[in-house]
Amino acid sequence: MALTKLGYKRETYEEILARTESKAKELFGQDANTSSRSALGFILRIIAWSTSLVWQDNENVYYSAYRNTAEGKQLDNLLVYAGITRNPASSAYGDVTFTGEANTLIPFGTIVSKADDTLYYTAEEKRISSNGTITIEVVARELGSVGNADIGEINKLLNPLQGVESVTNPIAIANGRERETDAEARKRADEVVSGQGYGTVSSIRTELLKNQDIRAVYVDNNPEDTTNEYGTPTRAIQCFVLGGDDTDIAQAILNKKSAGVQAYGTTIVNIEDEAEYTQKIGFTRAETVQIYAKVTLKTNISFEADGHRQVRNAMVAYVGGLDEDDTVHSGLSMGEDVVLSKLIARVYAVTGIDDVTIELSADNAVFSAANVTMSRPQIAQLSANAIEVI
Structure with missing residues (x-):
């Protein structure tokens, strides 16, 4: 049978x-x-x-009838029972700065690019100010992580503009995402199902994580009579959030929090409730801790030509951040420590490695072969360019 x-x-x-x-x-x-x-x-x-x-x-x-084992389209058909759909690929977007003659018009749709010819178009029309610069938001033409860019990578004008001398991105762009994988969709569905209902910590966290731009959430609930160690007042909640839009975050909190409970935080957003009364909803942006790593490898003949890239990407996938392929990984949860042994295990999974030594640092000054401890409002991030592989 x-x-x-x-x-x-x-x-x-x-x-x-x-x-x-x-x-x-x-x-x-x-x-x-x-x-x-x-x-x-x-x-x-x-x-x-x-x-x-x-x-x-x-x-x-x-x-294919079970969410934990279904794949592809079959998994998509089951996600609706958890109240979600798979997150599609999204375009990267961010600010670039044009430098040139004052009052020069930068038209809507002006195309700029990286050295690899990844294209971006300006999402608004502005003129260069009297100080010779103007900052404008651009959006990548292609969906996915291909649009992510390190500082200064966007530096070309597709068609020269009279009065414009140069263009660059002053901050890194890392919000372009690939289509949600099966594993990521299953994990999110499990979190949504476990957080159904209203007025609970899990339901608020789940509501926030439904937003694909939010990468991590910690909801601090203080039922005590004194302010706690995270600064949350008595009888209040404080949501620590990584990513997402301020208004979307506030709306999600309002949707799920209990009546009479203060939503405390360093960021305050005015949101109208169902009765059109304005509610002040607070939350706090998570503290991102940049991790740096020095890796010493002993390899054999099976070590592949791009082995160093594989090592960096494996480490970023565990901790979270931007890898060498410009893919953003969620990685560790908020407050979760960077465990050295787990990081070493990820590196050993790369073919051709006989031995590995990893030293970590949170300040790029003092490195040690030890775990990096996070507090609840903190989340570790590790980018490929912060890993030195020898």
Whole structure:
């Protein structure tokens, strides 16, 4: 039987072949030649192979009914039962600064690019100010992480503009994302389901994480009669949030918090409730702790030509941040320590490594082979350019 109390048990090609050979000998006699060189054996093997594919398809159908094992489109069909859909790829966006003659017009749709010809267009029309510069938001033409850029990478004008001398991005752009993977979608669905309801810490956290631009959340609940260690007043909550728009964050908190409970924070947003009364909703931006790493490798002949890149990307995927392929990884949760042994394990997963030593630092000055401890409002981030591999 395929279905047992332990689940679906697929019959393998070898098991199907043994069963068909046994049946053939039952029908044609025990001396029937069912070897791979006989005509009968050849036919039996064709039948066994074709039947094994049917068993495999049936197994895929069985597992496609469960969120933890479904993949691709089948997983998309199950996500709706958790109240979410898969996050699509999103374009990177950020500010660039044009330098040139005062009062020069930068038209809407002006195209700038990186050295690799990744294109961006200006999302607004502005004139260069009297100090010779103007900052304008640009949006990447292509979806996904290809639009992410380090400081100064966006430095080309596709078509020269009279009066414009140069363009650059003064801050890094790291909000372009690929389509949400199966693993990420499953994790988010689990969090949403566990946080259903209203007025609980998990429900507020879940509501915030439904926003694809929010990468991490910690909800501090203070039921005590004194202000706690995070500065949360008595009978209040304080949401520490990484990423996302201020208004979207405040609206999510208002949607789920209990009546009469103060939403405290260093950022205050005025939001209208269902009765059109203005509510002051507070939250606090998470403190990002930049991690630096020095990695010493002992490799063998199996170590690949791009092995150093693989090492950096594996480390970034664990901690969280921007890897060498300009992909943003969520990584560790807020307040979660950077555990050295787990980081070493990620590096060992790269082919061709015999030994590895990793030293970490939170200030790029003092490095040590030890864990980096985070407090609750802090979240560790590690970018590929902050990893030195020897």
